[in-house]
Amino acid sequence: MDYDHKDRGEYSLGEPAAALYGRLKTKRDAVLSTAREMATITIPSLFPPEGYQSGDQIGENNQSVGAQCINTLASKLMYVAFPPNRPAMRFELEEYKLKKENDGLSEDDKQVLLSKLNVALASLEVTHKRRMEATRVRMAYVTYMKQLEAGGNAAWEHEKIGDPVVHRMDTYVVKRNKRGEQLFVILEETLLLEDLPKEFADRMREERKIDFEGKAPWECEITTHRVCKTVGSKDAPRYIEWSEYEGEIIPGSKEDQDDLPQIYAGWLIPQYGEDWGRSYAEEYRGDHYIVENGYAALQDGMAAAAWTLFGVKPGGSTKLADLIKARNLKWVTGDLVNDVTVLRVDKGSDFAFVDNTTAKAERRLARAYLMVSSVQRDAERVTAEEWVQLTGELDEAMGGLHSVIAQTIQRHVVMKFLALHKKEEPDLPDFEKIAGADVVRTEIVTGVDALSRSHEGASLRRLRRALVEDLGPEGAARVMSDIEYARRLAASEGVQTAGLILEDKDIQANDQSKLQTGIAAQAAPGVIEKVAGTMAEGGKEALLQQQAQQNGVMPNGN
Known part of the structure; x- marks a missing residue:
């Protein structure tokens, strides 16, 4: 095997990835042990015990409160990150840059360009939203949040747009700098030989004939280590990836991923200066144990009382x-x-004490995990007040942690999806090239922000009503452009305007046609009758001439 890393350039960690993985995972043990401990009293399947094999008994707890806590908060974090019937991103125009790039245009032309671009950006948001709804991003994001809540760490892999994958922290190691940015991630994977390049797989079968001889294809597996490494400058990082087996790069596994990593090691509560974050459940460990032990004691008491x-x-x-x-x-x-x-069993007062203490801890957990909130509804139309209340509760309950999630974990998930969608559909509009470089900024919406375009539409309607009330219908028509109003309203609702809203020239043509029709309709009835009579006499004369010619006689008798 190839252990010489000097000639591999950027595709090297200075030593075999397997050796580095084995050394770094010892620093993961304490955090992983805590994650398994918290999973035991919440959702045991999130972090199975060490040595777990598929189908093994994972364990059981004495209550479902912990599972309800994890599931409820994960659902609400997903709900706010990906609002129903709303895009998860918003494209904002840097208006001053746009005007600078188009100095040769008049102010009116600049406003028209700005309006049309806003409509096009709203339409693009809807296009991305519809594509996202056809993928498993939302479902995977819920799993991602559960892993982060219980263990504090999880890796998000997004290679195919429709199939994101979440990796537990016991399958990878990560190295970060002092700012918390990942330097590299090593993911340990067990792969079938059939999924590897044929030439490499055939060589493995020959070299490990003793291990694979007589086995079915689905039993021939090897353990590989996939590396996602950050290269480039601090201000413009890019990411490369490759897979190794015993120090050798597997053929065809090298990949340059530009400015977004394919494997992103997320952490919920950052610990700057360390490689691993901390979990949300860990902060409420005491109450989780009170609930677990309290229900265990009550179950034993019920068994004794029922005996x-x-x-x-x-x-x-x-x-x-x-x-x-x-x-x-x-x-x-x-x-x-x-x-x-x-x-x-004369222990009623003792059982009552345990029950009361457990109930108090359960109420504290309910507040921490927003189980007492009732504002979440599965509806296409959710009021702005509900959004404000839910996002406010998240930030308050999580100590501002939700804002950190929105700009780190959630931002990576959305931006990676956008990159994959553009790669899947190269014909999607590139507004930076159309309007000038760096004039469009991508913002990640977080619940209440998702309603910003709807707020714009409501503000437009209020302004129009106020103008009509203060200036009258005619005065409002003089100061407000109906076409611009319609375009901005369509953009606020995410409605595509192609073929719906007419251009200025089309409106002028329609107005001219209606004007001419109106003039004709207002003509004197006698004039219309005279014209009609003249046309009728002309038609009668033509008919007589035609009949005379057929009989060989001219109309005047000649």
Whole structure:
């Protein structure tokens, strides 16, 4: 195998990726142990125990509160990141740059250009939204959030636009700089030989004949290490990727990914100066354990309380055989009150104390994970007040952490999707080239921001009503352009205007045609009748001439 890394240029970490992975994963053990601990009392399947094999028993807990906490917060984070029936991104024009790039145009032409570009950008947002809805991005994002909530770390891989993949932290290692930016990620993968290049796979079968001989194709696997490395300058980084097996680069695995990594190591609560982040559940570890242990004690207490034993006083007048044979509502002779007793567990007050303490911890978790919120609705039309309340609750409950997520994890997911969509459909408009370089800025919407275009539409309607009230219909028509109003309103609603809103020249042509029609309609009735009569006489004369010619006689008798 090739262990010489001097001639590999950028595609090298200075040593085999497997060796570096083995050394760095020891620094991951403490964080991974905490992640497994928190998963045990929330959702055990998020982080199976070490040595877990598919189909093994993962474990079980004594309550579902932890799972409800993780699921609820993950759902709301996804809901705010990808609002229903709203684009997850917004393209904003840098108007001063646009005007600078088009100094030769008049102010009116600049405004028309600005309006048309806003409409086109809104249409492009809708195009991206529809494509995203046809992928598994939302579903994968929920899984991503669950991993981050319980373990604090997870890797997002997006190679094919429709199939993003989330990797648990026990499958990769990451190295970061002091600013928290990833320098490289090493992902450990188990691949089938059939999925590798044929020449390389055939060589593996020959070199490891003892391991693979007699095995079915789906049983022939090797462990590889995929590297995603940051290269280039600090201000303009780019990312490269390759896969190694025992220090050798697997043929065909080299890839240059430009300015967005294919494997992004996300962390929920950043720990700058360290390689791994911390989890949200870890901050509420005490209450999670109170709920887990409290419900465990209550379950044991219920089992004890439900355990029913009868006793009969020895030598009493009541016979045990009569009690055993007696059916319900039958008579038995004897002193039942004094001779028969039932085993009792006199710990009601103790159980009440455990129940109250557990309930208090459960309420604290409900507030921390927004389980008490009822503003989330699955609807196409969600009011602005609901958005404001939900995003405000997220930031308040998470200590501002939601804003960090929006500009790191969520931003990468959206920007990577946009890059893949442009790669899939090269004919998508490139407005930077049309309007001038760097005049369009991509913003990631976070709940209430998603309604900004709708707010623009509401503001337009309010302005028009105010102008009509203050200036009258005619005055409002003089100061406000109906065409511009329609274009901006369409942009606020994300409606495509092609073939819907007429251009100025078309409107003028229509107005001229209507004007001419109106003039004709207002002509004197006598004039119209005279013209009609003249046309009728002309038609009669032509008919007589035609008949005379057919009979060989001229109309005047000649």
